[in-house]
Amino acid sequence: MATARKRPRPDLEESQAECPFSVIHPDPNEKEKKAKRRRQESEGDHPQPKILLQASPFSPMGKFKDPNNTMDRHYQVQPYQKWMDMTRYNSFVLNGVKYWSEGFIFVANSSTIERQKNPGEALQPRKKSDDDWVARILEIRASDEHHVYARVYWMYWPDELPAGTQDGKKLIQGRQWYHGANELIASNHMDVINVVSVTAAATVNQWDETNEEEVQPALYWRQAFDVRSMELSSAELRCKCNRPENPDKRLFGCSNEDCKKWLHDECLIHDALVKTFKRLGTDKPHKPTPVKEEAGESAKRPLSPSETGAAQTAEQSIDVKPEEQQQTIKMADVEHALPAIKAENANSVAVASTEPKRRGRPRKSELNDQASAKPYEGLFEGVIHSERSPPVLEITDLRDSVTGGDKSWTEPVQCLICGHEIQ
Numbered sequence: 001m002a003t004a005r006k007r008p009r010p011d012l013e014e015s016q017a018e019c020p021f022s023v024i025h026p027d028p029n030e031k032e033k034k035a036k037r038r039r040q041e042s043e044g045d046h047p048q049p050k051i052l053l054q055a056s057p058f059s060p061m062g063k064f065k066d067p068n069n070t071m072d073r074h075y076q077v078q079p080y081q082k083w084m085d086m087t088r089y090n091s092f093v094l095n096g097v098k099y100w101s102e103g104f105i106f107v108a109n110s111s112t113i114e115r116q117k118n119p120g121e122a123l124q125p126r127k128k129s130d131d132d133w134v135a136r137i138l139e140i141r142a143s144d145e146h147h148v149y150a151r152v153y154w155m156y157w158p159d160e161l162p163a164g165t166q167d168g169k170k171l172i173q174g175r176q177w178y179h180g181a182n183e184l185i186a187s188n189h190m191d192v193i194n195v196v197s198v199t200a201a202a203t204v205n206q207w208d209e210t211n212e213e214e215v216q217p218a219l220y221w222r223q224a225f226d227v228r229s230m231e232l233s234s235a236e237l238r239c240k241c242n243r244p245e246n247p248d249k250r251l252f253g254c255s256n257e258d259c260k261k262w263l264h265d266e267c268l269i270h271d272a273l274v275k276t277f278k279r280l281g282t283d284k285p286h287k288p289t290p291v292k293e294e295a296g297e298s299a300k301r302p303l304s305p306s307e308t309g310a311a312q313t314a315e316q317s318i319d320v321k322p323e324e325q326q327q328t329i330k331m332a333d334v335e336h337a338l339p340a341i342k343a344e345n346a347n348s349v350a351v352a353s354t355e356p357k358r359r360g361r362p363r364k365s366e367l368n369d370q371a372s373a374k375p376y377e378g379l380f381e382g383v384i385h386s387e388r389s390p391p392v393l394e395i396t397d398l399r400d401s402v403t404g405g406d407k408s409w410t411e412p413v414q415c416l417i418c419g420h421e422i423q
Helices: 028-041 080-085 110-117 265-280 331-337 364-372
Strands: 022-024 052-054 073-078 087-089 091-094 097-100 104-107 133-144 147-155 165-167 170-172 183-187 190-194 198-202 204-206 219-226 251-253 262-264 380-385 392-397 408-412
Touching: 022 190, 073 080, 073 190, 091 133, 097 198, 104 147, 133 190, 147 183, 251 265, 262 265, 265 380, 265 392
Parallel strands: 183 219, 204 219
Antiparallel strands: 022 073, 052 073, 087 133, 091 097, 104 133, 104 198, 133 147, 147 190, 165 170, 251 262, 380 392, 392 408
């Protein structure tokens, strides 16, 4: 099996399918100026190669910085006349399989060829980009049955995103945490390939993130990559953290009709564990809150002296301690629990925070650090049991040195936005 070219290479690999064509992307305005000058110089020249416009077959739901960016691209196949002289077809048949223009295909690369040559080798961990490449056919041309070529747009595996890719306000490289295992990225990276490098037809769906019930069982794409600006289109933001969704991980929908937000599984667990750490720290055991029994008609209640049986059933007296003998509250504990206690009247005493005040809003980097900090790591862990109704969050105490309390307990799952218990 021969491979195709997906990246420019100085030398043709031995296993690579021969393809005499390449794609360039001239500026149509500059080309028009040059052509006008040539027409003025000589009227006997041959017709100049045309610059064609490829309308993008991809319309991502997300946006680019430029709202008018359609990913359409001017191009020219070289050698131009040799390409244009070939017959254009709607489909081709390879090894008994029919492939259509506008369809998706798998294309062999050097990594897949190497694995085919050595099937007995132990499987090594590999990236998705080591699998067959995926492309969308734009045009099919052939001079005869032995010389059949396809002009394609490449679909990128997230691992293939180059350094300097702009994802929102960040510059990234490669796969991001929100990319699913079967996720592809549409692009306007154009090539011409020899169709003998095609291995199979591919099914690739566009994922509409606004359809919250849609599930992706096969290959899919949601973002597009414009190779001219090195920019990714935006993805739908979820949760309190305002980050995209990884479709391979669970989301929980808030059941409050006024909220209805989708929340990341890991964000719900993180929030609960941070609260647990603040409550128990490194040395306090978890003790369940006692359940109050509902009082019935036979429940005991204080009796007044005039009621029958008061003297026999009531305790004689209760020793009331004066305020100065009550348990002392340490100022350090107050400061730890509350940054400041505001005075509500003239007789109240205000306790100032020991942390100096900061002016203005915190920087985004500070907010991210606070959100991602995991002081509970190695002390507590949590898991959400979605099979229960309503779902519950089980917290496990990993501190071996702490005794006298529960080592595992459950808590209701609460929305991070509105605080409503998720049903």
